[in-house]
Amino acid sequence: MIKIFEDEQAITNQIAKEMKQHLVNEENPVFCLASGTTPEKSYRQFAGETKNNPRLKDLRIVSLDEWVGIERTSEGSCYQMLNKDLFSPLELQDSQIEFFDGTASNLQNECHRIDKFIENNPITFSLMGVGMNGHIGLNEPGCTVSNHSCVVDLSEKTKIVAQKYFNQPTSLEKGITLGLGQIIKSKRVIVVITGERKAQIAKEIIMNPEAQLPAQVLLGHNHIDFYLDREAAKWIEDVQLNKGE
Numbered sequence: 001m002i003k004i005f006e007d008e009q010a011i012t013n014q015i016a017k018e019m020k021q022h023l024v025n026e027e028n029p030v031f032c033l034a035s036g037t038t039p040e041k042s043y044r045q046f047a048g049e050t051k052n053n054p055r056l057k058d059l060r061i062v063s064l065d066e067w068v069g070i071e072r073t074s075e076g077s078c079y080q081m082l083n084k085d086l087f088s089p090l091e092l093q094d095s096q097i098e099f100f101d102g103t104a105s106n107l108q109n110e111c112h113r114i115d116k117f118i119e120n121n122p123i124t125f126s127l128m129g130v131g132m133n134g135h136i137g138l139n140e141p142g143c144t145v146s147n148h149s150c151v152v153d154l155s156e157k158t159k160i161v162a163q164k165y166f167n168q169p170t171s172l173e174k175g176i177t178l179g180l181g182q183i184i185k186s187k188r189v190i191v192v193i194t195g196e197r198k199a200q201i202a203k204e205i206i207m208n209p210e211a212q213l214p215a216q217v218l219l220g221h222n223h224i225d226f227y228l229d230r231e232a233a234k235w236i237e238d239v240q241l242n243k244g245e
Contacts, residue, residue, distance in 0.1 A: 002206060002226045004233045008041070008194045011227050015042040015127065015190060016049060022125040022188065023055050030060045030121045032178065034137070035081035036165075038129040038192050043082070047089035056090060060121055063114060064128075065137040065177035066100040067162070068107065068151065076166035077102070100149075100176045107176055111149040118182060126186040130193050133157040134201055134213030136183065138175035145217055146179030180217050189224040191215065196231040203235040 005011045019042070023029050033039065050056060065078055072079045079099050087097060098117045104110045128136050133155055135141065140155045152175050154162075159172045183189060193202045204211045205219070206226070218224050228236075 002228065002236075004228050004230060004236075006230060008229050011192060011194060011229055012041045012045055014227065015039070015192070016045040018188075018190065019046045019125065019127075020050055020053075023050060023053065023059060026124045026187075028060070028121065029055070029058060029125065030062060030118075030123050032062050032064050032123045032126040032183070032186060033082060033086070034064055034127055034129040035078040036129050038194055039127055040081070040085045042127070042192075043085040044089070047086055051090060056092070059090075059092070059096060061087070061092065061097045061099075062117055062121070062123060063099040063178075064126075064183075065175055066102040067172055068102045068174035068176055070102050070170070070172075072099070072101065072103075074166075076162075076170065081165065102176055107151045110176060111151070114178070115148050115182075118178075123182070123186040124188065126183055126189040128183065128189065128191045128218070130191060130198065130201065130205070130215045131158060132161050132198070132201055134205055134211070134215045136180060136191070136214045136218065138177035139180050139214040141213055143180070143214055145181050145184075147181035147185075149176065149178045149182065151176050180214060184218060184221060184224070187223065189218065189221070191218055191224065191226045192228075193226065193232045194229045196234070198232045199234050202228055202232045206236050 070077045100110055133141055138152055154172055154175055162172055205213055205215045
């Protein structure tokens with residue numbers, strides 16, 4: 001379902017609320033979370049509101065994606081972004097975090113390791129952002145719907161846009177990512193699109209079924225909602241859209 005919220009703060013509030021609900025209500029909560037600027041406010045709010053929750057000891061985090069060749073501790077790595085906004089504030093233990101190593105000598109083994117973890121620990125909650133080219137994770141336009149993680153070639157747009165995460169120009173050629181099929185199998189998925197700069201891609205995803213963008217694969221599932229603020233939704237012409245609270 002497509003839900004339009006008044007602004008980004010309203011989305012932040014709703015996501016933090018749902019994260020707390022899934023933490024408390026799931027027997028074995030396993031979160032798969034996108035890094036980047038879109039969801040960071042939700043993570044900070046969730047962390048601030050749950051830091052002392054005893055159920056945090058049961059939370060497991062599984063990686064969505066990572067840049068190949070970038071050290072985990074480097075500014076701009078997917079791990080580092082999540083560590084700053086979530087892992088560190090919550091004081092999660094290393095044993096609670098299963099993350100891709102983009103510098104591993106055998107990346108296929110990394111894929112198998114993460115796939116095995118998900119097989120044994122099904123994802124209960126996923127929060128996805130959408131790239132400027134409609135990608136989900138690092139599943140770029142033209143990808144197949146895979147039920148396993150894989151190493152991918154990054155699109156030129158992703159290489160350019162991703163530079164904002166780094167302190168200096170950084171060579172990015174490949175990524176390692178969960179497959180779209182793995183994301184869809186999550187018990188609950190929220191896809192977030194906010195801001196006027198995402199209005200064009202939001203319109204393509206929702207209004208143009210022939211665009212064949214990765215994010216469109218997540219449309220039409222009962223357990224997956226797209227959350228947009230009014231700025232991102234300004235060119236979506238459907239009066240039947242559900243209005244977010």
